[in-house]
Amino acid sequence: MAGWKLIALDLDGTLLCTDGTVSAANRRAIERARRAGVEVTIASGRQRWGLVERLRDELALTAPFVTANGGQVWSGDGRCLEQHLLAPEDVRTLYRLARTYGAYYWTSVAGRQPPPAGLREDEIDHYAWLKFGYFHEDPRVLAAIWDELAALGRFELTNSGPDNIEVNPAGVNKARGLARVCAEMGIDASQVVAIGDSLNDVAMIRWAGKGIAMGNAAPEVKRVADGVTGACWEDGVAQAIAGLLDA
Template structure:
């Protein structure tokens, strides 16, 4: 049994069910972990505006890693750090989306844009993350190769059919390292749970890296432990085994 002090949870495909709910089992396990003195936090690709309702539901006062690490919040409402995407890169990514006619989205500070709702004020915004979604594997490979050639971006996904892009070196692990600094703990004292490539960095670096039963195969291969699926309360099972027992 490790001396775990922090549990970092991805949200979609991990803590949340397919219906985007927190199960009663997961909720009870998180409450018990907090009562045992273990901090439970979100480490998510979502922007903070899509995290707050769940923070309130679970009554969490912990730090938050949002937008794949582009923002680290010391506590709800207390921003610790923010890493912005270069606007010129964002324009190039947007041009690629138009060229290939993919679905796309982007997180700016305080606002989300997508293919149906873009902005002509790109230079006036502060950008955090850009993403593509498409169902054509050949197109996915072409776009990814173009992006990799720039050597300027952190390239991950939150689903097998998307690509998520952050500033190079910015990922969930970089965010959690900052949180460890705030809490005075080591990465070896962290349990990190996730299902997709944007969870790879934290699963690799945490003391206990956990892949969900529904995780992408690449994540399962590198994890220390594989738990049940997000619909089978896999988060609760890990908390019960490694923190509460």
């Protein structure tokens, strides 16, 4: 079992099936890992509220966990251990860029109450911003937005799929969040296995003692991973866990 202490799972495209559920095989694998003394946690681009909380309850996960691509780190009992916010002036830059390119945008803010769908620029200061996201069907538009943001040097740029961009403050990512999780648990990065499928998983896959890409992962993710498991619709998480425990 190589001394593994923690398995960190992305959600969409990784633990979750294409219908947004956790398969029976993945559930059994998580239970088996925990019985073997290997904790399992979530490291997601999603916020805590809603799906993440529900899944933690359903799967009986008790380890600290990471949300908003590292924008927040939570203790197992639900205390916010770490929070990294976008500056309001940076959110204004991101907002204006969405309007310039005609891109759909979405946001993650601290707290349960999201901003209104028709957010006005003069309302930006009313919220604590964790993450900003863009969606556009034209990859050329996304590439232009990415290049403009990268040139500013103030942002961590990733995605959770080929049709979007996710923006956090520079240096904020799932690896940084998991480092805090490890500090809370008293373990080392070398004892962590990270499994994911998109660019927002690259940092943790590189950082962990073992990084595993899903079969449906982006090519960039597979290139940096130590191994590739099955696709999310093939119970790839269960396959990966079996490989870890049976080694």
